[in-house]
Amino acid sequence: MAPDRSPWFTGTVEAVHVETARAKTFTLRLPEPLGHRAGQHVVLRLTAPDGYSAARSYSVASPPTGEPTIDLTVERLEEGEVSTFLHDVAEPGDELELRGPIGTRFAWDPSDGPALLVGGGSGVVPVMSMLRLARAERRTDLVRLVAAARTPADLLYAAELPGPEVTIAYSRAAGPDGRPAGRLAADDLAPSVAPGQRTFICGSSGFCEAAGRLLVGLGVDAHTITVERFGPTT
Amino acid sequence: MAVTRGFTGRPRPERDPRLPPGQYDAGDDWPVLHVELVPDLPPEAWSFAVDGLVATPRTWTWDEAQALPRSTYSGAIHCVTTWSKLDMTWVGVSVDLLLEQAGGVRPGATHVLVHSHTGYTTNLPLADVTDGQAWLAFEVDGAPLEPIHGGPARLLVPHLYFWKSAKWVSRIEVLDHDQRGYWEDGGYHDRGDPWREQRYHGD
Numbered sequence: 527m528a529p530d531r532s533p534w535f536t537g538t539v540e541a542v543h544v545e546t547a548r549a550k551t552f553t554l555r556l557p558e559p560l561g562h563r564a565g566q567h568v569v570l571r572l573t574a575p576d577g578y579s580a581a582r583s584y585s586v587a588s589p590p591t592g593e594p595t596i597d598l599t600v601e602r603l604e605e606g607e608v609s610t611f612l613h614d615v616a617e618p619g620d621e622l623e624l625r626g627p628i629g630t631r632f633a634w635d636p637s638d639g640p641a642l643l644v645g646g647g648s649g650v651v652p653v654m655s656m657l658r659l660a661r662a663e664r665r666t667d668l669v670r671l672v673a674a675a676r677t678p679a680d681l682l683y684a685a686e687l688p689g690p691e692v693t694i695a696y697s698r699a700a701g702p703d704g705r706p707a708g709r710l711a712a713d714d715l716a717p718s719v720a721p722g723q724r725t726f727i728c729g730s731s732g733f734c735e736a737a738g739r740l741l742v743g744l745g746v747d748a749h750t751i752t753v754e755r756f757g758p759t760t
Numbered sequence: 761m762a763v764t765r766g767f768t769g770r771p772r773p774e775r776d777p778r779l780p781p782g783q784y785d786a787g788d789d790w791p792v793l794h795v796e797l798v799p800d801l802p803p804e805a806w807s808f809a810v811d812g813l814v815a816t817p818r819t820w821t822w823d824e825a826q827a828l829p830r831s832t833y834s835g836a837i838h839c840v841t842t843w844s845k846l847d848m849t850w851v852g853v854s855v856d857l858l859l860e861q862a863g864g865v866r867p868g869a870t871h872v873l874v875h876s877h878t879g880y881t882t883n884l885p886l887a888d889v890t891d892g893q894a895w896l897a898f899e900v901d902g903a904p905l906e907p908i909h910g911g912p913a914r915l916l917v918p919h920l921y922f923w924k925s926a927k928w929v930s931r932i933e934v935l936d937h938d939q940r941g942y943w944e945d946g947g948y949h950d951r952g953d954p955w956r957e958q959r960y961h962g963d
Contacts, residue, residue, distance in 0.1 A: 533962045572764040572767040572769070573761040573762060573763050574769045575763050580770075581842060607769050611766070611767050615766040620764070621764075622764065623764070628946060630946035631795065632795070731793075731908070735798060735908075738797040739797070748796075749879060752795060753794070753797060755792060
């Protein structure tokens, strides 16, 4: 069932928004709505004049809206040939090749029922898409989100993220709520755990494994947990 | 492919002929990209089965699997996320031997669906896991396979993208049709030949 046209399409950079010192959000205009589910990712491909190309996967930060635009939030990795290009070179008007959406199980919408969303560092991106969808559909009763970041300055979507359904844990700074600096702990997660939830964890491999073990320790069934790891695949 | 304004990419003085198109050499790095938590699989909790369209479906305990004759794969592995690792040495039990011990495949067998202890699945043509091309692997580079990389045992199908080499493999189900697994259902290619860049459906 090979499609009769290329699976790649063009996204035109419409806006670049600085999120933190290391992360920018790129708003891309597409030929048509992506048709993604919250949590899915796209592949972005860059091609050099000699034909060399480099492709990387990026989670979609925006929720499905029916509009032909998506937001990709990209962390700048020093050794990353794609992320450094996006941060240092790309600007509004540039055309980038994309394909997707990709991914099945790391995806959620309110019809799936209650969800616990856990994001560490840039792992907040796909769960932010889910939170934005829940907020847009006025179903925040279904979601609890726990975000981990090093310091307040490293937190993605810092102005938008906080809310009664959100817990934020800083590993290297005290929180405004008085939480002392420290790695994500069972006490950070326990208030957000509820029966019948599916759990989505995204972050570095170490973060995902640690968060998953804490949740299993709190009685969460490992089979209800879906993990997306951001490996050092620069 | 449309040229991207201002993109040159990382230096590429001489391309290693062992790298399929679009891949780079990860060197000493070994990225970890599975979708589940690492399962706790002590020997007493571990088992491995070959069933479906075979003459005599069977299950091995850890000790039984350890007693099977082993063979070695030396070479590269290729992840669809574009990293490759070269010069690896893997030791395991050939899938040919496992199928043989299950009495051989029955007429009509064309594909396998591989299952993991975590519930992960991946599909492959039968022809890609026979004729010395696939192993139930226990060791890599002289040491037991670490849990984070699929230990104590993972499938090894090094000529295909590495999501086919299911970590914590529990079962090979022989089928008379192709049935998509986890990533294949999510848009990834049914075969996944890195030399043809079969990354996603339609490649």
